[in-house]
Amino acid sequence: MQRTVLLSQLKIACSNCNLRELCLPVDLSVGEMQQMEKLSHAKHSYARGSYLYRSGDKLQSLYAIHSGSFKTQFLHEDGREQVTGFQMVGEIIGLDAISTDQHSCDAVALENSEVCELPFNKLEELSRELPELQRHLHKIMSGEIVRSQGIMLLLGSMRAEQRLAAFLLNLSQRFAARGHSPTRFQLRMSRQEIGSYLGLQLETISRAFSHFQDDGLINVNVRSIEILSLQGLQACLNSSR
Amino acid sequence: MQRTVLLSQLKIACSNCNLRELCLPVDLSVGEMQQMEKLSHAKHSYARGSYLYRSGDKLQSLYAIHSGSFKTQFLHEDGREQVTGFQMVGEIIGLDAISTDQHSCDAVALENSEVCELPFNKLEELSRELPELQRHLHKIMSGEIVRSQGIMLLLGSMRAEQRLAAFLLNLSQRFAARGHSPTRFQLRMSRQEIGSYLGLQLETISRAFSHFQDDGLINVNVRSIEILSLQGLQACLNSSR
DNA sequence: CGCCGGATTGAAGGTACTCAATCCGTGTGG
DNA sequence: CCACACGGATTGAGTACCTTCAATCCGGCG
Numbered sequence: 001m002q003r004t005v006l007l008s009q010l011k012i013a014c015s016n017c018n019l020r021e022l023c024l025p026v027d028l029s030v031g032e033m034q035q036m037e038k039l040s041h042a043k044h045s046y047a048r049g050s051y052l053y054r055s056g057d058k059l060q061s062l063y064a065i066h067s068g069s070f071k072t073q074f075l076h077e078d079g080r081e082q083v084t085g086f087q088m089v090g091e092i093i094g095l096d097a098i099s100t101d102q103h104s105c106d107a108v109a110l111e112n113s114e115v116c117e118l119p120f121n122k123l124e125e126l127s128r129e130l131p132e133l134q135r136h137l138h139k140i141m142s143g144e145i146v147r148s149q150g151i152m153l154l155l156g157s158m159r160a161e162q163r164l165a166a167f168l169l170n171l172s173q174r175f176a177a178r179g180h181s182p183t184r185f186q187l188r189m190s191r192q193e194i195g196s197y198l199g200l201q202l203e204t205i206s207r208a209f210s211h212f213q214d215d216g217l218i219n220v221n222v223r224s225i226e227i228l229s230l231q232g233l234q235a236c237l238n239s240s241r
Numbered sequence: 242m243q244r245t246v247l248l249s250q251l252k253i254a255c256s257n258c259n260l261r262e263l264c265l266p267v268d269l270s271v272g273e274m275q276q277m278e279k280l281s282h283a284k285h286s287y288a289r290g291s292y293l294y295r296s297g298d299k300l301q302s303l304y305a306i307h308s309g310s311f312k313t314q315f316l317h318e319d320g321r322e323q324v325t326g327f328q329m330v331g332e333i334i335g336l337d338a339i340s341t342d343q344h345s346c347d348a349v350a351l352e353n354s355e356v357c358e359l360p361f362n363k364l365e366e367l368s369r370e371l372p373e374l375q376r377h378l379h380k381i382m383s384g385e386i387v388r389s390q391g392i393m394l395l396l397g398s399m400r401a402e403q404r405l406a407a408f409l410l411n412l413s414q415r416f417a418a419r420g421h422s423p424t425r426f427q428l429r430m431s432r433q434e435i436g437s438y439l440g441l442q443l444e445t446i447s448r449a450f451s452h453f454q455d456d457g458l459i460n461v462n463v464r465s466i467e468i469l470s471l472q473g474l475q476a477c478l479n480s481s482r
Numbered sequence: 483c484g485c486c487g488g489a490t491t492g493a494a495g496g497t498a499c500t501c502a503a504t505c506c507g508t509g510t511g512g
Numbered sequence: 513c514c515a516c517a518c519g520g521a522t523t524g525a526g527t528a529c530c531t532t533c534a535a536t537c538c539g540g541c542g
Contacts (some may be wrong), residue, residue, distance in 0.1 A: 006351030156440030199397030
């Protein structure tokens, strides 16, 4: 019930864009709805492989992913590079830039995708008028901090197969939250990109996939994944070390 | 010049607490200063080893470190635990809790320390009235996201000695920014804690310290550090892989 | 003085990396 | 239509780095 209200508010905030992450957890008055309309924006398309923004670009907007998916990658001075996240429909991208007014990483489309642009100045202005929006924006940013902590734990203390299990379970949850199957889905990223994200080499990812398949935990055919035992993956993740 | 203005504003915001991270980059009117006074707060002391907050605690306040230092540690369900950060004077701690209204990690004093409590509700309220404060709060949160990305890069793609070099150089910068020597300082944390933060075993940390000393890059005596060659550490950090 | 926790050092072993060969699906050109 | 090239994925063998386990050292404190 509340859900449909949220979606209708959403449409106001982001015309015809079912923007989960910015939906407000409360009803808005007519006046407040009119204010939300101020957050006018444009919807843009990005072809697979194209950049939404690059490291060093000035902060203009945050972006809500309307369709498709992206990766963010962080570039070290010495050329080292690492995938720092994979973002899918309904997630917000670009928060890294607020700190310095410049983006600190690249965002690249993993497939043909559409994003809703949310001019950051307007977002700030509006969130001064709508405490619920303010709180929500804060939650999104804080959530990103917590997510990073989880990745740090993964990178710092898990072995290869645990990392991949955690990755697959996380994808599973996120697909489920969007109404897709939690056990059958297509990977949008290469072994190389998964490895970069998980701090492993692509060969190690490939071997771990094969091992999971041998153990009957998953069926994997290149980028098609079928999870046969969520519990099995969870057990792998929780294994002593 | 501006600096002193900032510090005086600071005192208003945080009585007698030279709170760098919340100082505002602009002058405030008399009325605005009065508003800042609304952010009344308490200053509390924490003995070495005591908890500022624990995972699961309800979000009440953010905390600005007035003296001393803390570590934050993240606890996995299965008992795995990892240090996710070391915070020193002037830094803000507790941002992780905004996401779920509960702290997602523990904060433990590394030495006898004092913090200024910043009730989060008041902070939000006030930041609706003071756009400069709002922007600054956003920058602090975003900065934490960027910091996490840097740690992810470190954990995902650096070898042991590079990680320790990065750690020492980061400490050096932070001490320098606070007016201390960038080359001589005391570590506040154990080898175990450094290892946990850097995703390594304590023995590996110890060996890397010894190796740096053999190479003439540092003098280390348990927790006393003297950096002999910042360039040398930087070179180690930048070495091919 | 002796205990204790943290730090150092040594030796052996394991996990993931590196290098390399092969496979496979897709797209391209003859 | 088939051959071929290409990029990504898989698999194998050897190696490097870090971990693990263990012994020892060192400084502080009862």
